[in-house]
Amino acid sequence: MFASFLLVLREVMEAALVVTIVMAATRKVQRRELYIGAGILLGILGALLIAGFTSVISNAFGGAGQEIFNAFVLFTAVVLLAWHVVWMSSHGRELTAELKSVGHDVTIGTKPLSALAIIVAAAVLREGSEIVLFMQGLLSGSNDQNTLFIGAILGLAGGIIFGALLYFGMLRIPLGRLFSATNGLLIAIAAGMAAKAANYLIAANIIPEWQPRLWDSSAFLSDDSFAGSTLSALLGYTATPSGMQIIFFAFTLLGILSMAHFVKQHAATAKI
């Protein structure tokens, strides 16, 4: 039971991190619970589907199917996150101005919300498919199915509590700061996803590593430590990144930042 509890807890926490930050980044947006909830449901459905199709996916692309599929899901999330960040940058000033005068949530349109739903779905899908496969395996082998289920439910509850605590902790931060802080976090998450996707492409022999271990920061923050694995789930941290991963990370970071900056300037000059 402990094994199923631990694994489900870990995977749910990894998904909960992304979902919580998306939730916090959009707390001023109406009806976002609907979209994020839809994203979670989509992710769960997708995870069940993927678990059923694992062998088909694995054997595709000459055995590199899993890596390519993961890279594709991650790159899609990067593009959507970038779009969301840039969109929020251009409308951020209106939002804070309106909020200060009116005092409650405003509807800013639903276009960026669908992007959020997909990002959330992607995060839930990745972790969810691992959980489903793990549980399938446990259930087929063990006689003690009840305790396995209890362990898994406890793990799920633990992960959700973690997400809720994180969310309400983030809510204590004043709105303006939270907005820019979570925006920055979303950009960092996107950059980390790009680095993870790069690693999958490297594993599929599609792009080279260049420098396999640009540095080794295990002494500073180990991959196996709690902080290290949290950072890995959130930002794609690895103690021994390859040159190509750093390039993808930097490109994505700078790319989204400059796009957001230009769009903000454009929006400002357009108002004059």
Next chain:
Amino acid sequence: MRCAFFFILLNLMVTFPVMAADVAPAMEKSAPAASAVLENTKVPEAIGTSDGEYTLIIKDHQFAPARLEVPADKAIKLTVKNMDTSAEEFESHDLKREKVIQGNSEAQINIGPLKAGEYKFVGEFHEDSAHGVIVAK
């Protein structure tokens, strides 16, 4: 004008790292149907087949061999054969690789070139029993 700039920047962001690099040959070998092959395979001490190709076997939620020696600075193709009925996830932070292998199936994982050293790996679904190390010399 600015729109064009954004579009170009987005394109560069995505395609430049791929274009500028030499594209390594993609994996060609497909995983064959495994059950017939696996039935008669005994669990060996260490398997180093041909040039740069190695095999790990998962049985009873353990890796065999638990310690695999490979040459350093060389691209390695690792075939992981899961002889258990349940899925296992090969995961290694040191190697930066993770892959789910269905029960009674096998999968291929590209590794390296590895600098000399030890690289730990685990079976994430059964971490207490499934773990090992790849030693590059």
